[in-house]
Amino acid sequence: MxxxxxxxxxxxxxxxxxxxxxxxxxxxxxxxxxxxxxxxxxxxxxxxxxxxxxxxxxxxxxxxxxxxxxxxxxxxxxxxxxxxxxxxxxxxxxxxxxxxxxxxxxxFPDLSVAENIFMGRQPLLSGRRIDRRGLAERCRALFERLGVALDPDRPARGLxxxxxxxxxxxxxxxxxxxxxxxxxxxxxxxxxxxxxxxxxxxxxxxxxxxxxxxxxxxxxxxxxxxxxxxxxxxxxxxxxxxxxxxxxxxxxxxxGREVSSLFPKTEVEPGEVVLEVRGLTRRGVFSDVSFDVRAGEIVALAGLVGAGRSEIVRAVFGIDPYDAGSVRVSGKALKKGDPAAAMAAGIALVPEDRRQQGLVMELSVERNATLTRRWELAKGGLLSSRTERAEAAEWSKRLQVKAGKLSDPVSTLSGGNQQKVVLAKWLSTEPTVLIVDEPTRGIDVGTKSEVHRLLSQLAAEGLAVVMVSSELPEVLGMADRVLVVSEGRLVDDIPRARADEDSVMLAATGQGSSIAEVAR
Amino acid sequence: MSAPLTEQPAAPLPEELAGPERSGRRGGALVQRLVVVRELGILAALVLLVVATVIANPRFLSGQNVRDLLLSAAILTVLAAGQTMVIITRNVDLSVGSVLGLSAYASGTLMVVAPGTPVVVVVLAGMAVGAVCGLLNGAIVAVAGVPSLVVTLGTLYAFRGLDSLWASSSDRLQINAADLPSGFKSLGGARLLGVPVLFLVAVVVVVLVGYYLRTFRSGRELYGIGSAPEAARLSGIPVGKRVLTAFVVNGALAGLAGVLYAARFQTLDTTAGTGQELFVVAAAVVGGVAIFGGSGSVYGAALGALLLTTIGTALPQLGLDPFWRDAAVGALILAAIALDRALQLRLAARLRGRSARR
The missing domain is CATH 3.40.50.300 (P-loop containing nucleotide triphosphate hydrolases)
Known part of the structure; x- marks a missing residue:
């Protein structure tokens, strides 16, 4: 065939x-x-x-x-x-x-390039034996047509x-x-x-x-x-x-959507610059990323999936390494690749995937909520359930977490309430910069607006918020400024007044500001 | 699609654009060399061991001693050949020791009950018992999607239990040489051109499995499944069917090993083959079969089996307590894994250099 x-x-x-x-x-x-x-x-x-x-x-x-x-x-x-x-x-x-x-x-990393291409369709000799020479030749012919100089016999590993x-x-x-x-x-x-x-x-x-x-x-x-x-x-x-x-x-x-009024960002006069990112580069992932975030500001990182937004905030927080650039928090340089130092400096990161990265699903609500502060809350190296419960109760009240009992496993909560627990866990460290990655993914509309209201309220209290979001309406409704990331580069910095779906989308798809200018 | 495409000069790209470096051409040869290096490494270790032992005790290479060695290696080699097929698919079969025991007892019983049974039929019966066990393992792994480690850990005990139950409910807790027909017993000591027949059987098995894995589409697909299960699924490989087949063939070979065991030892009770499963996995790993599937050859595994068997017989000759055998095997596994990792890192570094562009 x-x-x-x-x-x-x-x-x-x-x-x-x-x-x-x-x-x-x-x-x-x-x-x-x-x-x-x-x-x-x-x-x-x-x-x-x-x-x-x-x-x-x-x-x-x-x-x-x-x-x-x-x-x-x-x-x-x-x-x-x-x-x-x-x-x-x-x-x-x-x-x-x-x-x-x-x-x-x-x-298949262990198999040769030629075998990868013809798996299940290898040319055969009599008796259904694979014709190895024919296989390499057909592969070479294909590569010639494609103008690719690859050895058909090398393994796919390392390509x-x-x-x-x-x-x-x-x-x-x-x-x-x-x-x-x-x-x-x-x-x-x-x-x-x-x-x-x-x-x-x-x-x-x-x-x-x-x-x-x-x-x-x-x-x-x-x-x-x-x-x-x-x-x-x-x-x-x-x-x-x-x-x-x-x-x-x-x-x-x-x-094709109306920007709904679900996103009640209150106007705040931004204060001091608390997060300064300069020339941040991780080869092959993102390059020369620079931006400032002020106290009381919500800055959104918008862009397509795979543009490098999450990778940038992960590098800022120190989970991923970076090759060049610097991060300063409240004027002080932050050691790279050290999440503990980032936490001590006042950064909190609410990760993209709360089930995998944000919560220990089998543990109780109170355990999860106090996980970031277990050392401070411990007395003589021991954690008491009472301290944990008191602490968790306070935060779940502030964030209106709807849970049966605080001792229930966090997996029994709805997505929105799980997200609130993650927020509680990080807010209790009293950060100056809060990074949230896709804060409302997979959350029902009602809880979504509660999360938005909460973020807005936190910003009003002087927290600097960096929000990575793939939902344009959320970005446009919440952000004071929209930083658009395209293929690992910061391509645009759009203030709230000028941000609309067209301008963000055009920048995100690499159409550059030239078209965006015309559209305006 | 190829026909019309060849007619037009599709993608006629300028040479300077089309060609990164030509050195990418030699990547395949490099890998071939490393595979050979890997197998030569085991061979070298084997030669070293033999030479050292001969120096300590010249009679180590006497005819009878070598024949005993090959007889012992034969059973492990057959098991290792089957296990290799399973490991290549990123699975493992821990039940082979019990399957060997069950098959040995079954073929022994067959010969006691029907003494006139031709040897060929006994062999086929033993293999059939093993194949059924393999079918059960494979079906649970492939259809129910339970990890093979857990499934075969369970059947390791289940098959052994079945063996014991069978032996205790019949009146034959042990089958002795006296119960076995002489035609079968002569198989254990038979030689062809001075080489034990049982070892020749193992050689034939290794060559057949090696040829199959290298030369047939379904053989290559086993490697594909172990190398990247998701890619295997996406490229239309019938993953479940292939994995099931690997388990059935491995079971049948464990059954064959059971018959070889019966022919060699001629005394069968319900402990035959106990503990062999880990020794078999060790032989494959020492022989360069990657425990996470996708690479390794049955020839390497066979060399690994030969090496492990030789260690067992050589240590006493070297004046070491046989209890050192386990420690030696352990050291060998660690060395093999370290060697594989080092070779892999080296290879990756060099291939990356070749793939890097501009």
Missing amino acids: DHAPVPSAPPAAGSGDGTVVLALEDVGKSFGAVAALRGAQLELRAGEAHALVGENGAGKSTLVKVLAGVHGPDTGRVLLDGQPVTLADPAAARAAGIAVIYQEPTL SIADQQMVEIAKALSFDARVLVMDEPTAALSGVEVERLFAVARSLRASGAAVLFISHRFDEVFDLCDRITVMRDGQWVSTDLARDLTVDQVVRRMV
Whole structure:
């Protein structure tokens, strides 16, 4: 099957009028209570490059996994050549001619590059034996076409991310793909490599395959694609010819929400600078990040997932190392890579993933809430439950934690209340700078606004707040200033008055201030 | 897709853009060399041990002594070959000692009950008993998704318990040489060109498993599963089926080892093979099979088995108490792991250098 000619699709050469190869109809997929896809639809035509765009969490990756046979849809249908099909597992999706390049390369580190590409499809000699020489030759031929100088026999272990991605591309190219799905393949690639990838995508398209391209980089989307589908909150929004759309229109459809009044940030006159970050660089992750935060200010770090926001605050707090730059708290230089020093200097970090990083789920509410202060509360090296309880009771009252008993395990609380416990745990250290990473992820709307009110109140009391958030409405509602991070760089510093969804989104997607200026 | 693509000069990139360094070409050869180094290392240790022992006691290399050594190594080698298949998939089978015991007792009983049974049938029966045990292990691991360490720890006791129950409920707590047919007993001492037949059986098993793992798609998929289980799933490898197969084959080989045990020792009770499981895992690890799967060869594991067996017989010859054997085995495992780690770090550093661009 490896050498079979292309299925009989008209070589529409990107005109987008080919027959429909693959279609999703009204597809829904939920994980627990969270609906990742609700009535998603998509139509891929032969000889067409199709872009799928949407905000973080719009359901793009879930949709890719449905196409790849990883997730079965709860509702709706997948049609291949107009016939309903069940893509029960990745093997079935492959057999249907669907090749997927994932955002994260999925290689076998111990196996050779050639074996990675042809796993399960190795050329055979008589008696179903693998033809090793043929395998290396076919791999070499592929690499020549791609312009990649990699040894087919070397193991995949130790390849740079870009090289790994090229191996993934070679893999997708090597089999009879009628549909090529690329989930943000360019994130790790340099300009030359992106050009190579696009050359491959174009030649596939010219030979009648359908290409689905997922990206946050609009220049690439408009460069490569014939049609653009926009998704939001797991739902289909629109599908149009790329030439009929502008970047602004696409962004507006991606965001497409009213900024609600859920975010009651009170105006505070900012005080002294308490956090100074200068030239912070961690090679390959972020570079030359500088910003100040004043007492009473809420500063949001906005940007796409993977832009490096969490990594920046983790480095500031000392969890991750950095290569260059400095962090000063209240004028004093902070030792790098030392969270204990950061805590002593008055920084508190409420991490992104409260279940993994913020709480010990099996421990009681009171234990969790006092975990950061266990040394101060201890008398003669011993902690008494009474002290813990008194301390925890005070904070849970202030934050209105709704828990049955303080001795209940924290896992029994709702997401919002768990987040309050994490906040209590850090606020009890009486910080001067509070860093919150995705403070309301996975929290119901009611509790969300309570968390917002709390943050606002803390800022009014003079706390400096740094908030990493992927939710634009939250960023716009809460922040006095929005720092936009794109691909590891601070690209914009937008004051509250000028911050809106378009300006933040455009900066975040690397459209730079030039377009943002025009939009204004 | 390949056909139309070859017709057009897809991605005709300028040479200066297309080519990072050509030195990337030699990465494969480097790895090959390291694998050989790894196996030569065990061989060197083995030679060293033998030479030292011969110096201390020249009779160590006498015909009978070597034959005894090979006979003992045969059983461990067969077990190690099967265990390698399982470990490569990032699993482990701790029940093989008990499977050996059960199969040995089953084949012994078969010969007592039906003395005329041809040896081939006895061998097949022993392997069938082992395969059923492997099927049970594999099914729980692959279908229920329980970690193999826990599953086979459980079946280690369960199979041994079954063995004891069977022996005590029949009137044969022990099967002695006198109960076994002479045709079968002669197998234990049989030689071909001076080499014990049991050892030749082990060699054949190792070569077959080694050939399979290297030459067939499903063999390569076992490596893939152990190397990156999630990637294996995404690339459409039937992970459950392959893991199940590895356990069944390993079970069958443990069954075969049981029959070899019966032929060699000819006295069978319910303790046969007790404690062998960890010795087998040790042989594989010493032989360079990565305990987290994805790499290692059955030849290395076989060399590891030979080395561990040789240590057991050589130490007394060197004037050391046989109790030192366990300490020596332990030191060897630690040395092997340290060596693997060092080689891996070196390799990673050098490959990174090759992959670095511009």
